[in-house]
Every structure is written in structure tokens, then in C-alpha cells.
Amino acid sequence: QSALTQPASVSGSPGQSITISCTGTSTDVGSHDLVSWYQQHPGKAPKLIIFEVNKRPSGVSNLFSGSKSGNTASLTISGLQAEDEAHYYCCSYAGGSTFVFGGGTKLTVL
Amino acid sequence: QVQLQESGPGLVKPSQTLSLTCSVSGGSINSDNDYWNWVRQHPGKGLEWIGYIHHSGSSYYNPSLKSQTIISVDKSKNQFSLKLRSLTAADTAVYYCARGGGLGPLDSWGQGTLVTVSS
Numbered sequence: 001q002s003a004l005t006q007p008a009s010v011s012g013s014p015g016q017s018i019t020i021s022c023t024g025t026s027t028d029v030g031s032h033d034l035v036s037w038y039q040q041h042p043g044k045a046p047k048l049i050i051f052e053v054n055k056r057p058s059g060v061s062n063l064f065s066g067s068k069s070g071n072t073a074s075l076t077i078s079g080l081q082a083e084d085e086a087h088y089y090c091c092s093y094a095g096g097s098t099f100v101f102g103g104g105t106k107l108t109v110l
Numbered sequence: 111q112v113q114l115q116e117s118g119p120g121l122v123k124p125s126q127t128l129s130l131t132c133s134v135s136g137g138s139i140n141s142d143n144d145y146w147n148w149v150r151q152h153p154g155k156g157l158e159w160i161g162y163i164h165h166s167g168s169s170y171y172n173p174s175l176k177s178q179t180i181i182s183v184d185k186s187k188n189q190f191s192l193k194l195r196s197l198t199a200a201d202t203a204v205y206y207c208a209r210g211g212g213l214g215p216l217d218s219w220g221q222g223t224l225v226t227v228s229s
Contacts, residue, residue: 001173003156036215038157045206045222046149046157051215089157093213097170101149104156 004029004090004102011108012080020105022073022090028100030071034093037066037075040104041086050075077107085109112137114207114220121226127195128225132207134188140165145210146190148181150203151222158203162210163190197227 005023012018022029022037029035033053038046048057050066053073063078073092077084090102118130132146139146148160161171163181171179180193194201204224208216 032213034213038216045219046216047219048215048217051217057217091157091159091214091216097212098172099159099214101157101159 001094001098001100004092004100006088006090006102006105008103009106009108011110012077013110014080014082016080017076017078018080018107020075020077020088020090020107022075022092022102024071024073024092024100026071028092028094029068029073031095032093033068035066035068035073036091037064038089038091039084039086040089046089080109082109112209112218114209114218116205116207116220116223118205118223118225120224121228122197123229124198124227126197127193128197128201128227130192130205130207130223130225132190132192132220134190134209137209139183139188139190140185143211145212146181146183147208147210147216148192149206149208149216151206152200152203160192160194160205164212199227201225202227 035053037050040046053068054066065076089104094100113135115133145162147162163169169181178195183190204222206222207220209218210216
């Protein structure tokens with residue numbers, strides 16, 4: 001069970017859109033629509049922002065959206081705001097009642 | 111709104127066993143829909159799923175940690191626990207407890223507790 005692959009960092013200016021990729025394999029991301037995304041600010045616990053590929057929990061901004069194609073899932077943040085600067089982690093069901101996280105992506109709002 | 115709170119030692123010696131407890135409030139650990147997870151984060155690194163347990167006693171673990179991990183549930187105290195044995199410095203991390211469904215996602219998290227493995 002290897003960690004999902006995410007870019008180490010992405011950046012964007014306020015108001016712009018960015019996309020973070022999360023690449024797995026045919027046994028995790030590619031096999032199940034059970035990808036979730038978490039936002040983590042420094043010193044804080046992660047917060048769920050997307051589940052089941054493209055669903056948002058109540059209270060999460062609709063500027064966050066998710067998608068998946070093959071073995072790669074993606075998180076898009078539209079209309080970047082300063083408070084979106086954080087680390088983002090994807091997570092996928094990996095079969096056998098196990099889960100695997102991505103390595104994380106640091107988003108910088110320029 | 112369910113809340114989770116980790117408790118346990120902040121410093122553990124190498125080769126010893128780490129014991130952490132997660133207290134659940136605002137909800138019942140007996141919920142059939144909920145699975146109780148442990149996740150850790152090495153300093154400056156990403157998240158690592160450790161495992162989870164259901165109130166029925168069914169538990170599942172990260173294959174890479176399975177040999178050294180036991181997760182248990184105490185329904186009378188509305189708590190669940192993590193035991194991680196044969197610790198090394200590589201087990202130094204912030205440990206989080208979290209609630210999830212059987213197939214994810216983790217929608218409620220504790221604040222995390224830093225555990226340092228050092229002599």
C-alpha cells in the first residue's frame with residue numbers, strides 16, 4: 001500500500017483557480033469512488049472538504065470541487081482566497097477495509 | 111456535533127508500548143454507522159492512516175502497521191484506544207483520532223496529541 005501521489009506544492013493568486021492532482025492505482029483511486037479531500041491549516045486538525053470524489057459536507061464552500069478520471073482524482077479551488085492557504089490531502093479507500101492518504105500539497109496564495 | 115479528544119503520554123521510551131485514548135462526546139460510540147479511526151502525522155510530513163474499529167469489535171489496520179497495532183473500544187466509557195508496540199523514533203508523530211463511515215470519510219477529528227519517542 002503506497003501513498004497516493006500529490007504535487008508537493010501549488011500556488012495561485014487571489015481570485016484564480018487551482019487544481020491539485022492525486023494519483024493512485026487501479027486498486028485504490030481507480031477502483032472506487034471513495035476519494036476524499038482534507039484541508040489542514042498549520043497546527044490544526046485536518047478538515048473534510050470533499051468526500052466520495054465530488055460531494056461537499058454541509059458548510060463547505062462551493063468554491064471547492066472534486067473530480068476523478070481513471071487513477072487520478074483532482075481537487076479544484078475556484079476564486080482563491082487568502083484563507084485557502086493550507087495543506088491539502090487526498091485519501092482513498094484501498095480495498096480490504098483499508099485507506100491510503102496522499103503525501104499532501106502545500107497551497108500558497110500569492 | 112460529535113467531539114473527540116485524545117489523551118495519553120507525550121513522551122515514550124523506545125521499545126515501549128504507546129497507549130492513547132480517544133474520548134467521544136456529543137455522540138455514541140455504539141452508532142452502527144460510525145467507525146473510529148486513528149491517523150498519525152510525522153513532524154512536517156503527511157497523514158498516515160493507522161486503522162479503525164467498529165463498536166462491534168471489528169477492526170482493520172494499515173498493513174504496514176498491523177503487526178504492532180491494536181485498536182480497542184470501551185463502550186461503557188464511550189472511548190476507543192490505540193496501542194502501538196515496539197516503538198522507535200520513527201513513531202514520533204502527532205496522533206489524531208477521527209470518526210468515519212465504514213468506507214470513509216473522516217468527518218470529525220480530535221485536536222491531535224504529539225507523541226515523542228525518545229530515551
